[in-house]
Amino acid sequence: MQMQGDNGKQYHVQLEKGDVGKYVLLPGDPGRCEPISRLFDEPRLVASNREYTTYTGYLDGVKVSVTSTGIGCPSAAIALEELVMVGADTFIRVGTSGHIQKDIKSGDLAIISAAIRDEGTSLHYMPIEFPAIADIDLVLALQKAAKKTGARHRTGISQSKDSFYGQHEPERMGVAQNLLNRWKAWEIGGALCSEMEASAIFVIASMLRVRAAGIMMVHATEPMPPLDILLETAVQGLREIIAEDKANGRAVN
Amino acid sequence: MSLKQHHIQLEKGDVGRYVLLPGDPGRCEVIAKHLDNAVHVITNREYVTYTGYLDGVKVSVTSTGIGCPSAAIAVEELVRVGADTFIRVGTSGGIQPGTKSGDLAIVSAAIRDEGTSSHYMPMEFPAIADLEIVSALRRAAQIKGVRYRVGITQSKDSFYGEVEPERSAVSEKLLDRWRAWEIGGAICSEMEASAIFIIASMLNVRAGGIMAMHGEGEFGSLEPLIETAIVGVRELIKGDADARR
Numbered sequence: 001m002q003m004q005g006d007n008g009k010q011y012h013v014q015l016e017k018g019d020v021g022k023y024v025l026l027p028g029d030p031g032r033c034e035p036i037s038r039l040f041d042e043p044r045l046v047a048s049n050r051e052y053t054t055y056t057g058y059l060d061g062v063k064v065s066v067t068s069t070g071i072g073c074p075s076a077a078i079a080l081e082e083l084v085m086v087g088a089d090t091f092i093r094v095g096t097s098g099h100i101q102k103d104i105k106s107g108d109l110a111i112i113s114a115a116i117r118d119e120g121t122s123l124h125y126m127p128i129e130f131p132a133i134a135d136i137d138l139v140l141a142l143q144k145a146a147k148k149t150g151a152r153h154r155t156g157i158s159q160s161k162d163s164f165y166g167q168h169e170p171e172r173m174g175v176a177q178n179l180l181n182r183w184k185a186w187e188i189g190g191a192l193c194s195e196m197e198a199s200a201i202f203v204i205a206s207m208l209r210v211r212a213a214g215i216m217m218v219h220a221t222e223p224m225p226p227l228d229i230l231l232e233t234a235v236q237g238l239r240e241i242i243a244e245d246k247a248n249g250r251a252v253n
Numbered sequence: 254m255s256l257k258q259h260h261i262q263l264e265k266g267d268v269g270r271y272v273l274l275p276g277d278p279g280r281c282e283v284i285a286k287h288l289d290n291a292v293h294v295i296t297n298r299e300y301v302t303y304t305g306y307l308d309g310v311k312v313s314v315t316s317t318g319i320g321c322p323s324a325a326i327a328v329e330e331l332v333r334v335g336a337d338t339f340i341r342v343g344t345s346g347g348i349q350p351g352t353k354s355g356d357l358a359i360v361s362a363a364i365r366d367e368g369t370s371s372h373y374m375p376m377e378f379p380a381i382a383d384l385e386i387v388s389a390l391r392r393a394a395q396i397k398g399v400r401y402r403v404g405i406t407q408s409k410d411s412f413y414g415e416v417e418p419e420r421s422a423v424s425e426k427l428l429d430r431w432r433a434w435e436i437g438g439a440i441c442s443e444m445e446a447s448a449i450f451i452i453a454s455m456l457n458v459r460a461g462g463i464m465a466m467h468g469e470g471e472f473g474s475l476e477p478l479i480e481t482a483i484v485g486v487r488e489l490i491k492g493d494a495d496a497r498r
Contacts, residue, residue, distance in 0.1 A: 113384060116378050128377060130434070130437050131364065131379040131381060133362040185374055189455055206405070207437055
């Protein structure tokens with residue numbers, strides 16, 4: 001079934017072929033799309049429906065877009081599926097996250113190489129044993145970008161969860177002991193940060209043979225600095241992968 | 254009291270920080286021939302260890318035996334005697350169509366289709382390889398000019414469950430899941446990577462894997478696999494030296 005309305009647009013994101021570039025940044029917050037789009041050349045608002053806001057512009061002459069996913073894997077999965085249907089094939093999730101490792105400072109960037117599947121959506125796609133991993137070339141491009149922007153950064157695993165308050169106030173929950181035990185496991189396992197969309201994006205990207213990775217600013221105990229360095233690094237990451245794709249003769253438009 | 258680890262019978266100084274991990278004890282000597290001044294250190298159960306040098310740096314080969322239970326023991330005990338960089342090297346079955354026998358799989362992550370890693374981490378946690386190792390092995394494959402893919406391996410507990418699923422009482426389930434791994438893009442199937450990766454994440458050491466795949470056509474010599482793994486270790490040694498400078 002092709003979920004398209006009478007207008008030929010994808011059902012939820014309200015986009016059609018040509019509306020977006022192959023390269024798409026995926027913030028959670030619709031309000032963050034406009035500030036990100038200002039880092040593109042000639043940005044324009046393409047569509048805004050539910051939590052899905054899309055801007056399209058250019059970087060180094062190549063069409064790029066930013067589409068918000070809303071909070072959580074259920075809405076992020078829809079965004080990814082529909083963006084692939086209209087021609088996108090390279091995704092960088094960009095957003096904020098909570099720290100898991102205690103030596104991380106607020107404002108440090110986490111480049112996400114894989115995700116803990118602590119959510120329900122990706123189970124509709126693949127058995128739980130299957131790893132949620134990022135594309136290696138995108139991860140390397142983001143590392144290169146972070147070196148260029150001078151951002152403090154680490155590369156590693158993110159926990160993708162379905163409940164914000166289950167993480168922040170676990171003792172309130174009927175499954176408090178389970179939540180606390182598992183949080184300890186993620187810490188022992190070396191996971192860097194906690195957010196709510198990466199794992200479904202990665203599992204679905206593997207299935208659809210498209211590329212995905214993520215870069216998150218981490219919130220630790222100190223107040224958060226402005227997000228500018230995160231957004232600049234994510235956009236630089238797009239420039240790096242575009243340059244590499246051009247060098248390898250891969251179509252960029 | 255012996256300072257030697259219970260199963261692998263090694264103590265500090267016996268191995269380098271870089272260790273190649275074949276499954277088959279019989280393959281250790283073959284691999285060790287690619288090291289300078291290799292010596293046989295010890296053999297106990299399925300654990301055979303040789304230590305030699307590459308570019309003046311101490312490098313070892315230790316067999317894990319078949320399966321995650323014995324591989325987990327090998328990694329735990331090798332870390333205790335000072336190793337911190339592991340490359341699993343072995344054979345595997347190809348999953349994707351178009352795989353030719355002898356094509357190399359550079360493993361970036363593993364499907365946890367086994368029981369051992371659940372004793373370490375909840376199932377939602379991803380079994381991933383170290384990025385530097387994956388990059389080094391990819392450079393090595395390019396240098397050697399061999400056919401290779403980078404991707405996910407299925408690490409299973411039952412060899413015959415994979416090759417003869419219809420015999421099993423859970424055959425429907427095995428067939429369904431195999432289809433899932435294929436849809437998900439997994440490139441090969443073997444029996445040790447996922448536990449090695451999960452334990453490496455927990456112990457904060459590096460692990461990766463490179464596997465020759467069975468696919469279309471005759472399976473030839475393992476030499477290209479071993480040579481590529483050796484170049485991969487050299488690339489890592491060079492990268493680690495650069496990082497220190």
